[in-house]
Amino acid sequence: MSKAAEFHDRMLSLGLARVSEAAALASARLIGRGDEKAADQAAVDAMRTQLNSLDIAGVVVIGEGERDEAPMLYIGEEVGTGSGPAVDIALDPLEGTTLTAKDMPNALAVIAMGPRGSMLHAPDVYMDKLAIGPGFKPGVVTLTMSPSERVSALAAAKGCSTEDITVCVLERPRHEDLIAELRSTGAAIRLITDGDVAGVMHCAEPDKTGIDMYMGSGGAPEGVLAAAALKCMGGQIFGKLLFRNDDERGRAANAGVTNLDRVYTRDDMVSGDVIFAATGVTDGSLLPGIKREPGALTAETILMRSKTGSVRRMSYRHPTGR
Helix, strand or coil, rough: CCCCHHHCHHHHHHHHHHHHHHHHHHHHHCCCCCCCHHHHHHHHHHHHHHHHCCCCEEEEEECCCCCCCCCCCCCCCECCCCCCCCEEEEEEEEEHHHHHHHHCCCCCCEEEEEECCCCCCCCCCEEEEECCCCCCCCCCCCCCCHHHHHHHHHHHCCCHHHHCEEEEEEEHHHHHHHHHHHHCCEEEEEEECCHHHHHHCCCCCCCHHHCCCCEEEHHHHHHHHHHHHHHCCCCCEEEEEEEEEEEHHHHHHCCCCCCCCCCCCCCCCCCCCEEEEEEECCCEEEECCCCEECCCCEEEEEEEEEECCCEEEEEEECCCCC
């Protein structure tokens, strides 16, 4: 039996939801406490423990960094009981550590799983990203277009004015020129301080989130996680690795990247069936955050499968003190 046939995504999906829920719940006590490292460590520890209870032979391909830099859930770490299917795992136990520490919107616990060899082993470098939602022909927008050309092309495809387009961009000094060009088209810009996985996911539900497109550079590992989400929700994402020095080019070589100029599509980054789970930590436009009530915490999770296109939203009430 092939590895792909062994990947029973339906059977594994609920277990994956429990993994993201555990990470989110563990970080809940540190929301608004100003300690990013403690919040991240709590989420990492809980996610690792829950992952190791799953009957999988898992390898972390997108994780907390290189082994020497991340003692928990590092790239290449083996997780699970070892008795189940061979799978790739991409994760961010707390996407938005700063958001959590400051009690700001859209912090998530995020994880994706696919058959072994189905996910891009993205090095820990920047990636230039462009994403739009479902329902558009391939090539409507491309990375070779200028930012203003992308806005015009998407507006034409939607049959609307450029002033009706909203673009999500990470608020960083490196994006000042990008933001200026986008504003010259009349498009609106939703600036976010952190959490570009959530930023890309917003494109998949424009009627709900008000965001039509994501643009800008951010972490390459987060690009793979975002691609996994869009593989389930629908939409297009393009990414090109960016290198600032020889050390980063060396990281790419170690990850098996041979073409440093390649533009990756969604299906290049996630080539097989994938399951994706995200649990809200702080309130956001995708998911509500952890809710405290006497004797319990309540978590909201979105669980998706690319094979069926199913999107399930679940509420989990966790009794405290037991």
